Amino acid sequence: MYGHTITPTRAEAAATVAGRTSRLSPLALSRAAQELGLKRGEFDLAVRLGRVRTVPDEGGGGRRVTRAEIDRVRAEDGFPEVLRGRVETVGTSDGATLMEVTPGRFTRFARLGLVVPVNWYVNRYRAVVWLYLADEVRQFAAEPENARLLTDRTPEGLRGQLETGVDLRPRNWRGRHLGFELRQAEDPWAKAAVVASLLDPVQTAEIVRDPYERAHLDRLRPVRPGQPAPESPAASIAARIMTAQDCDEIDWLRAELAQTLIEARRHRPAPRPTPGPPDRQPTMPGRPPAARGEVMRVPEDALLGRTSAMQPEQTRSRSMLGWLRRGDA
Template sequence: MSGNTLTYETTASAGRIGTARGTSLAPGRAARELGLKRSEFALAVHLGRIRTLPDEGGGGGGRVARDEIERIRAQQGYPEGLRESVRCVGTAEGAALLEVTRARFTRLARLGLLVPVSFYVNRYRAVVWLYLADDLRQFASDEGNADAALLKGRTPEGLRDQLTEGLDLRPRNWRGRYLGFLLRRADDPWARAAAVASLLDPVEVSEVVRDPYERSHLLRFRPAQPSHGTPGSPAAQLAEEIMTATDPDEIDWLRADLAGAVDVARGHRPAPRPPLRPVPREAEHRPAPKDPHPPRRAPHPEPHPAPQDPPPPGSAPRPSEAEAPGRIRSMLTRLWRAGP
């Protein structure tokens, strides 16, 4: 996976074998029928070596049609060819296949030239990366890799500088490959959007998908994560960190792809929402009920007149300005009546 755009690899519905549930097998039974371990069977499904059907019974995982079992058994080189196509190797065995030292093999993987197909956390809480043996053989057979001094000679200076700065693309490359597996098996637009969301932190998802009903719908289609120890254990927490995007540019293009995938899914089929309850007509015109226990208000005190200073002793009280005009008017009236 490269660039900022994901190519959705989906298997057409016509490519799947249509059959009734009664003529298909559960994953565990199908693995035994093909002589594979459960981990090998899961990887074969991811790689498209085994075609599955949706489990409409809700048992989880995909079922395998009996016709698909017979098709695989009829292939030339079965069962060794099938087992070899899903054989995974660690650093030591991978270095032997490439005929290089373990240190050089690790450098090539950290530079992103060797892409892991799986991983697990050992009892020492160390991440063990696994690689497809087929991928390593193809890498070794490419003459350009030998000419670029990747397998022989001194590692180019530019690549050495990146390693010195702590470059390690193994987690990111694994996420990209794993997302390709999920998208290849997703038949529903919401399932494709949920596959992208599964690699993002929930906070990032909530910022891109703001509708709570759409986020809830995404959770319904969220793919089951590979188990790595007991939930909440240090091994499980370390695995969860690997399965969550951390590089800023990786987060940016995953957010952009999630927004586009949700937009496509929304146009295909909107997320379900609870039905709205109709409001009765009488309730529309009904006055709001009065509170039987209204809050008590503190009584307002009566205003008191401002106190006045008493007149100085020995002085006659002066008439107020309102009484003076009346007294002058009565005096003039008496003088007018008395005449000359």
């Protein structure tokens, strides 16, 4: 009696191969968020905090998450509740509740840099809403050295800073954002683009004189999730938050950009236009192109006129925390 060999159909074999390939292929960010049971905003924050590691998409489509990383995160103790807790954010009202203080006192703490925002958005009233990690708020409230700040009157030195209008929330967010983006940067040019993204374009142009290098940095400029559209009413508010304002912060970023630019140039030159074919020659107005081998001559009086019109002056060439917070904060 002969045995029977069951041979899979071509469709079944293809499905098996596709399943194996899918198992090995990195996941899109939206799919990775679903696999980890996170909302997209929570997932983006988990990535920025380093809780979930991403890899570049080999096809140039942004970043992805490997199946091994999904398995690693799922295997952590307390998943998924612990992961959700680590990316939980609170606004001023909820943060004040966690600290058991008034919203006004919580806002003063944030302005003084005692609690650092992790995110922000512009609401429909064009007001900036700052968000903080709930874990950090709880930790601040639990530290014994902060007990008097939570219950007693604000110390005189801190009150003096508040009276001058100090508000370190934008600056501290920029410092945190810089760290997030530098961790994702793949090479020195990408790192330089991250630093340049926090400087005013005029400041960047003073450091990066080459227009092709500036264009390359612009192409690599990171886009913050949820950033307002360029023409939206919130765009100018976002620009102020995302651009360095204080002199010492600007000086630090300029020095950092100059140093990173040196490293980027050593790594590889910025892309430049490809030169045209060598046999192409410019033509003078009103004159047909020169034949191959013929030397194009420019009238002598044209040369003299150009030389006489040139003025002499036309020939001349024309540890991170130290800067995040002020020393007296």
